[in-house]
Amino acid sequence: MNKIHPQAGIATEARSVDHPTREEAEAAVRTLLRWAGDDPDREGLRDTPARVARAYRDWFRGYREDPVEMLARTFEEVEGYDEMVVLRDIRYESYCEHHLAPIIGVAHVGYIPTDRVVGISKLARVVDAFAKRLQVQEKMTAQIANTLSEVLRPRGVAVVIEGEHHCMSTRGVHKPGVSMVTSTMLGEFRDDPRTRKEFMDIIGNPTNRMR
Ligand SMILES: Nc1nc2c(ncn2[C@@H]2O[C@H](COP(=O)(O)OP(=O)(O)OP(=O)(O)O)[C@@H](O)[C@H]2O)c(=O)[nH]1
Ligand SMILES: [Zn+2]
Structure with a gap:
């Protein structure tokens, strides 16, 4: 079940899963190394399952963070x-939930405060809390905007995200340099x-920003 934050009704954590042991995680990496066609017992790969297990704690730390x-x-x-x-050009690293491949890009976040403002680093932290999970870009965009809207209760929230999907650039259709642009506009940003x-003028033209 998702943990629902009482203040805002926002789902702040991923579904609680049957968390494997570190040994189980490392065994899974050994299997994938064999699937790739290599020998997990050769010297260079012997410590790789432990390294990958540690890397996953870093790449997916968003599941342990509470944006609210x-x-x-x-x-x-x-x-x-x-x-x-407006906080623009917030670089993020996320992971495509279909292929586990990186999604790398920038997020732009804007809001119109009512009577209180938040420390700007917190906007970047919220982006990361959602980015460091398995994601679909549309969902990540909406999650960031909805959280800011429900917690800060501002007059409006705007989130624009640009992302290069490595599942598209390094495999499959092989189209490097393509960026996906998604946006969620709430309140005055949607109505006016x-x-x-x-x-949009403040964040500028997205073209070529990521290169
Ligand atoms: N809308 C959307 N699509 C995504 C995102 N990340 C990856 N995808 C797409 O998800 C789709 C998954 O398609 P499938 O046909 O199930 O998987 P696949 O056979 O590996 O597809 P290809 O990538 O075309 O080889 C692909 O078209 C990806 O490009 C995202 O954040 N948003
Ligand atoms: Zn993908």
């Missing part, structure tokens, strides 16, 4: 600042075309 808690501390003394706040345009 990250947004808990806010600041009210902003002299009535009520214009758009001028607000949306101001945000």
Whole structure:
């Protein structure tokens, strides 16, 4: 079951799974090494299952992070600042849930505060908390926007994500340099075309940004 945060009704954790032991995880890596056509007992590969198990803890650390808690501390003394706040070009590394291949790109996050703002590093932390999981880009975009909207209760939230999917560039259709662009606009960003345009002007033209 997902852990539902009481404050916001947001699913903040992946489904709790029957967590394997480290030995089981390493055995699975040995199997994949054999599947690749190599010998897991040769010297160079002997420590690889342990390394991969450790790497998975890093690549998928988002399952152990709570984006709602990250947004808990806010600041009210902003002299009535009520214009758009934008953090652009937040580099992220995520993983395609279909092939386990990297999705690498940048996220742009904007919101219009009501009476309180959040530390800007927290916006980047929320991006990472969702990125460091197995993802579909559309879902990641919506999760980031919905979390900011439900926790901060701002007048609007905009999230644009660009991603190069390595499952498309290094295998399958083999199309390097293609970027997928997704967006979720909520509140004033969705309702007011001028607000949306101001945000899009601030983040600029996505073309070539990732290269
Ligand atoms: N919409 C969307 N599609 C994705 C994302 N990541 C990967 N995909 C696509 O998911 C699809 C999975 O298609 P399948 O036909 O089941 O898998 P496949 O046979 O490996 O497909 P190919 O990649 O075309 O070789 C592929 O078209 C991927 O390009 C994503 O974040 N969003
Ligand atoms: Zn993929």
